[in-house]
């Protein structure tokens with residue numbers, strides 16, 4: 001069945017001397033992989049449309065085995081991302097997480113929109129830490145390990161001050177905080193921010209300003225949380241750490 | 248299908264080569280059986296020698312049978328320009344063109360954010376050392392026009408800029424002999440951007 005599918009290229013792998021296998025995230029059918037024949041040849045019209053970060057309309061012959069991309073028209077190339085090494089590193093991270101934490105052909109309109117909005121944000125802004133974390137928190141839900149942030153993950157209560165417990169998988173209230181000695185102190189503001197990040201659309205939060213040290217704390221918290229629950233090794237994360245030094 | 252062991256071993260060896268499937272491997276193996284013994288010996292020796300005698304030039308990283316390589320030893324070449332490429336095959340492609348007379352630096356790969364391959368994982372530190380020791384005025388970044396190649400070029404140019412060495416990127420554009428109407432949007436816009444006065 002030949003279908004018209006709009007989607008963002010998450011990754012490509014070489015297939016033989018001349019072909020590519022392209023993994024795409026779409027609103028219509030979620031994540032899928034398809035072969036683009038001849039796309040490795042520089043003269044192929046498919047070469048440009050089958051690069052990571054390209055948003056395009058693909059004509060795909062969907063099959064139970066490996067689907068085939070017949071043709072593709074670029075809608076948005078996210079060119080300014082690929083022309084900036086720091087933006088490239090962040091986009092690579094976003095896209096790799098999406099690939100690792102989503103299942104094949106399991107469409108999710110919300111995740112698709114947030115992925116697209118986050119890419120647009122990275123394209124236009126230099127401050128990308130917060131939008132990256134917002135998207136990550138939403139993806140954790142997709143991976144089945146969303147942290148509990150709207151109430152105490154032990155008693156369900158809501159008494160501040162809160163701590164964040166990696167082991168308990170979310171925040172702990174004032175009464176339960178002794179359950180985890182390694183829990184991280186959260187100011188009321190940070191607890192609230194985490195809750196907003198995990199649920200609210202990036203478009204609605206817009207330009208939220210968070211102090212550098214709070215950004216760093218949240219970053220460490222998410223890294224530790226992902227290491228504990230995430231399971232998949234994220235290759236682009238290593239690069240992101242190296243590139244941070246260039247800033 | 249059953250083959251005597253020496254033949255099936257030979258078939259296995261051929262299938263390890265790129266672009267050779269089982270059928271072609273069988274055809275090649277039987278072709279070898281019909282070759283003259285001297286030719287087969289010479290062929291086998293070339294394989295072994297290519298592997299044993301070739302190393303990487305300690306200066307530029309190109310494959311060579313003498314260190315430094317013939318390009319690095321050639322004093323008639325322009326010592327002030329280094330062309331940075333990803334692969335030894337790229338040096339050979341550039342040399343075939345016969346229009347570049349500077350020197351090379353082979354990175355043996357590219358920075359790949361998606362694969363976690365950073366600058367330390369390719370031949371970048373050696374390049375930086377060369378820039379300190381040699382009198383280089385221009386660095387031509389001739390990495391591939393894809394995400395990895397661009398990331399590599401950007402990284403090196405950022406690193407080198409403060410030293411005052413000129414860094415240039417090879418142009419991206421339309422393939423010679425191609426048709427404008429068949430070019431994709433990204434290539435076309437790059438080509439337009441790289442336009443020049445006539």
Ligand SMILES: [Zn+2]
Nearest residue numbers: 152155173176
């Ligand atoms: Zn509690």
Ligand SMILES: [Zn+2]
Nearest residue numbers: 304307316319
């Ligand atoms: Zn050399």
